[in-house]
Amino acid sequence: MTLPEIDSLSITLLVDNYTDRLLPSTSIAIRPPMMKNEQFLPPPPPVAEHGFSTLIRVASNDNVAGQNKGQSLKENMILFDCGTSENGVLSNAEILGINFNSIDSIILSHGHFDHFTGLPSILKRIDKPIKLICHPDAFLKRWIIFPNGKDKARLPFLDKGELQRQGAVIVTKKDPSLISQDSIEEYQYEMNENIVADNSIPKLLITGWIPRTTTFEKGFPLQYKEDINTNNLIPDPLVNDDQAIVANIKNKGLIVISGCAHAGIINTIRYAKSLTGINKIYAVIGGFHLTGGGIYEDAIEPTITELRKIDPRFLIPCHCTGWKATNRIIQELPEKFLQPSTCTTFTFTFDSTL
Numbered sequence: 001m002t003l004p005e006i007d008s009l010s011i012t013l014l015v016d017n018y019t020d021r022l023l024p025s026t027s028i029a030i031r032p033p034m035m036k037n038e039q040f041l042p043p044p045p046p047v048a049e050h051g052f053s054t055l056i057r058v059a060s061n062d063n064v065a066g067q068n069k070g071q072s073l074k075e076n077m078i079l080f081d082c083g084t085s086e087n088g089v090l091s092n093a094e095i096l097g098i099n100f101n102s103i104d105s106i107i108l109s110h111g112h113f114d115h116f117t118g119l120p121s122i123l124k125r126i127d128k129p130i131k132l133i134c135h136p137d138a139f140l141k142r143w144i145i146f147p148n149g150k151d152k153a154r155l156p157f158l159d160k161g162e163l164q165r166q167g168a169v170i171v172t173k174k175d176p177s178l179i180s181q182d183s184i185e186e187y188q189y190e191m192n193e194n195i196v197a198d199n200s201i202p203k204l205l206i207t208g209w210i211p212r213t214t215t216f217e218k219g220f221p222l223q224y225k226e227d228i229n230t231n232n233l234i235p236d237p238l239v240n241d242d243q244a245i246v247a248n249i250k251n252k253g254l255i256v257i258s259g260c261a262h263a264g265i266i267n268t269i270r271y272a273k274s275l276t277g278i279n280k281i282y283a284v285i286g287g288f289h290l291t292g293g294g295i296y297e298d299a300i301e302p303t304i305t306e307l308r309k310i311d312p313r314f315l316i317p318c319h320c321t322g323w324k325a326t327n328r329i330i331q332e333l334p335e336k337f338l339q340p341s342t343c344t345t346f347t348f349t350f351d352s353t354l
Contacts, residue, residue: 003178003187003276004203005250005350008059011257011285012345014092015053015083015118016318019046019342028314028354032095032343046343047091051084051114052259052287052319055098058202058247076181076202079106079122080245081259084114086121092343104181105131106168107206109259109286110241111138113156114319123166132163133184133206135241136172141226143233175208176275187275205246210263210271212238216302217264218295239263244286246272250350252313253280260287260320264299266306283314283348285340291322300325304332313354316340 025031032046056078079100083089093100100122109115111134123130139160145152160170176187180201187205212219218237225236239262247255256272258265265288273279284307290300303325307315315336317326330337338346 003205003246003248003278004201005248006058006202007250007350008057008347009247009249009255010057010345010347012055012057012096012098013053013318013340013342014055014079014089014096014098015047015049015051015081016340016342017048017050017320018318018340019048020339021045023339023341023344027352028346028348029338030345030347031341044091044095046095046341047085047088048342049084049088050319051081051088051117052109053079053081053083053089053115053118054257054286055093055103056080056204056245056257058204076179076204077103078179078204078245079103080257081109081115082106082118082122084117086118089118090121090125096343100125101127103130105133105179107179107245108132108134108138109243110135110239110262111140111142111158112260115259116158117156119158119163119168120166123163123168126167129167129169131171131184132168133171133173133177133179135174135209135243137241138172140236140241142236143224143226144222145224145233146222173206173208177206177208178203179206180204205248205272205275207243207246207268207271207275209240210242210244210267212263212267213270214264214266214302214306216299217267218299219264220262221295244268244272246276248276248278249282249348252348252350252352253282254278255283255285255348256281258284258286258288260289262289265289266303266310269310269312281310281312283316283346284312285314285316285318285346287319288317288321288325290325291320296322297324300328304328307333312336314338316346
């Protein structure tokens with residue numbers, strides 16, 4: 001099985017750390033309007049918060065071909081992460097006119113509260129059972145313990161039973177998977193010319209656990225987890241539930257969508273390339289986790305060095321990338337940078353000239 005090509009991928013930032021109402025739209029980035037019918041739109045404006053959530057729409061070749069013949073275009077619509085406040089995603093979705101019942105499934109990048117807090121409110125807006133796909137470690141009870149060993153705090157955690165009562169059909173997977181409107185399939189890349197990918201259904205790749213191969217991406221050293229038997233705190237620096245979404249745009253290459261990239265954005269890109277056998281990276285969007293001082297900022301320069309080697313067409317650093325790292329990307333790779341802002345929709349197509 002290979003990662004099927006798709007013609008179009010749209011990524012709407014429902015929650016991100018930044019908002020800039022004055023950014024102009026481009027052929028790739030559509031910004032939310034400020035005016036309608038010669039009037040400034042009333043409040044509320046888009047909400048920015050320290051969190052992440054994206055709505056991903058994907059269409060395949062046969063779907064697009066069907067539309068040209070007068071048939072309806074079927075989109076696979078995925079919600080990736082749910083923000084850090086109870087109603088941030090809902091508020092921004094209302095501005096954009098998004099109907100949550102159109103979502104086929106919800107994927108969590110990992111089990112940190114700045115990526116799942118809005119989930120219960122979102123489930124209340126969905127009038128059907130909905131798949132919630134995540135790594136099993138997303139349900140761990142975790143703590144932050146600072147280097148002095150005295151200052152610590154328990155992190156909010158996901159309650160599996162409560163989510164199920166709210167209509168979530170929980171699917172936990174450690175290994176790479178293909179996801180479409182109707183199914184979740186095991187993913188295994190095979191270099192075999194006789195294998196024909198089924199492009200009739202738009203599909204995305206969920207990486208599952210990401211191998212750590214770099215020396216400068218060190219995870220989250222302050223994190224500990226509760227032992228389920230003793231309740232003792234055990235070091236949990238790797239954030240093994242961290243995962244990303246990968247799409248294969250026809251004629252362009254891979255798009256990699258990360259939540260926080262606790263596994264490291266370079267490790268994430270490398271794994272996407274290894275899984276698919278595709279070396280060309282078209283775009284990388286999401287959190288790169290290069291803020292927070294210490295080891296995170298120490299990783300900025302080696303990350304930029306590796307990004308230069310990987311040579312993606314576009315870089316869209318969001319959420320936990322941080323101003324220092326973002327500014328370095330702008331300085332060193334200005335032609336690749338696209339500025340994120342809450343409620344922006346980035347659309348990548350196979351026939352784009354960019």
